[in-house]
Amino acid sequence: MHAQDLLARRFETHRGHLRSVAYRMLGSSSEAEDAVQEAWLRLALADTGEVENLAGWLTTVVSRICLDMLRSRAARREDPMESLVDLGDTGYDSDPEHEAVLIDSVGRALLVVLDTLRPDERVAFVLHDMFAVPFDQIAPIVRRTTATTKKLASRARARAHGDATASSTELAEQRHVVEAFLTAARSGDLGALLAVLAPEVVRTADPAALPAGMALVARGADAVAKETLLLRNRSQVATIALVNGAVGIIVAPRGRLLLALTVSVEGDRIAAYEVYADPARLRQLELAVLPD
Structure with missing residues (x-):
């Protein structure tokens, strides 16, 4: 040879x-x-x-x-x-x-x-x-x-x-709620979304995170859940992560960061979340892998 x-x-x-x-x-x-x-x-x-x-x-x-x-x-x-x-x-x-x-x-x-x-x-x-x-x-x-x-x-x-700001117990509780939200979003389950969102949930977002014409602020579980279903394909390339020391969500097509969500959990429901898409704001976030 x-x-x-x-x-x-x-x-x-x-x-x-x-x-x-x-x-x-x-x-x-x-x-x-x-x-x-x-x-x-x-x-x-x-x-x-x-x-x-x-x-x-x-x-x-x-x-x-x-x-x-x-x-x-x-x-x-x-x-x-x-x-x-x-x-x-x-x-x-x-x-x-x-x-x-x-x-x-x-x-x-x-x-x-x-x-x-x-x-x-x-x-x-x-x-x-x-x-x-x-x-x-x-x-x-x-x-x-x-x-x-x-x-x-x-x-x-x-x-x-990273450096989690919450205790391991709090992180576990946050993770359970955020994972339930992400699972419901991926499956397109409106009922499951409504169950994990607080009735008065508020979603805020950078303009670049939303399709043209969509409001920068959405209020109420029904409005937020329906919007989540409309943007369901994003959840397919999303995963949970530590975002500013708490459990949040990152959207990363091809493994590159596109969006990040900071999530506020109260009890067993999501009370609010903010969607970051502006590159300058994304760079200011502290992102880390969640501990197993």
Whole structure:
């Protein structure tokens, strides 16, 4: 067998792992594929006789490629939140099946939180916490000392887990109510929505969060429930998360933040919620993954 063909076969055995690493770093399946392909090109040009651990070598290469892509994205001031605000409802059902599977395997909330990290923090956190790569192997990738690399991952971990303002009991109660609301929205169950909304519930929203002509404030369970059914497709790409320390909802098509809801729970019902869509306001929110 030709040496290049043998090398290609060896590379293919690692492609799935490399794609997983790249996707968690970049949050985009197309960009992850680009990073993996670039890793293959570099391998094809390398002196493979000097590569003792191909899996480790490829992970390092694809991580450096992803870090460069993340830094380039930041330098161009690309804002995935702003670019998604204009998608409107037509964007909610456009996830390719394979990317939907990737999102589910990582979690929409975590992908959104990862997008708030600095490139070096994201790389350190993904490699160590998700793929168990030792810090002394990550340090050369991010060009930091081992001690500093540990701090990068620690800061990222703290951001990912957030700082809940409520007790664990209160969080559990909030979660039960918010999950019931989201489940009812996904299934289009008007009765279940009315059951979880307080009679005098108030919904407020940024203008960008609503179709043209829809009121910025909606009052009463009946009005809010019917509006929720009208915008039901949003719930298909929504998930619960910590929003400003309490249980809320984020809407994230393709794993990128589009909307965030802060929710006020009183007893076993939702008393009010606010929908954030303005990019500047979204950036001011503290988002984190809910603890299991």
